[in-house]
Amino acid sequence: LLLMGLEMVLGIQLFKHESGGGGAIVPIAFPLIAGAGSITTLLSLRAEYQIVNILVALSLNMIIVYLVLRLTTFFERILGPNGLHILRKFFGIILLAISIKLFLSNTGIEIPK
Incomplete structure (x- = not known):
């Protein structure tokens, strides 16, 4: 996550990227589908709620994700190249923050307040 966030913020290429494909897919789809927030939320919800409630919420989330991904070309057209650059x-920045938080919590390092 940290390296992907650095790529997105700094505009550098750390990994070989496939040519072609929609430019809006990665900045929209990756945090939406496989973000650390999604996984952490599921684990947190499991501790507090019944499985039926979680499945209903997960189903609604899948519908929303599907709609967002289907409308990616619409978002790409509306935002334009500059808007996609800003979105990226x-x-x-969000990916960097999540990766740093995960690193700090997994290593037990606390930042003084």
Whole structure:
């Protein structure tokens, strides 16, 4: 997550990327589908709620994700190249924050308040 966030924010290429494909897919789809927030939320909800409630919420989330991905070309057309660039930077910052938080919590390092 940290390296992907750095790529998105700094505009550098750390990994070989496939050519072609929609430019809006990665900044929209990755945090939406496989973000650390999704996994953490599921684990947290499992501790507090019944499985039926979680399945209903997960189903609604899948419908929303499907609609967002189906409308990606619409978002790409509306936002334009500059809007996609800003969106990529925004989600890159979010990925950096999530990866740093996960690193700190997994290593037990606390930042003084």
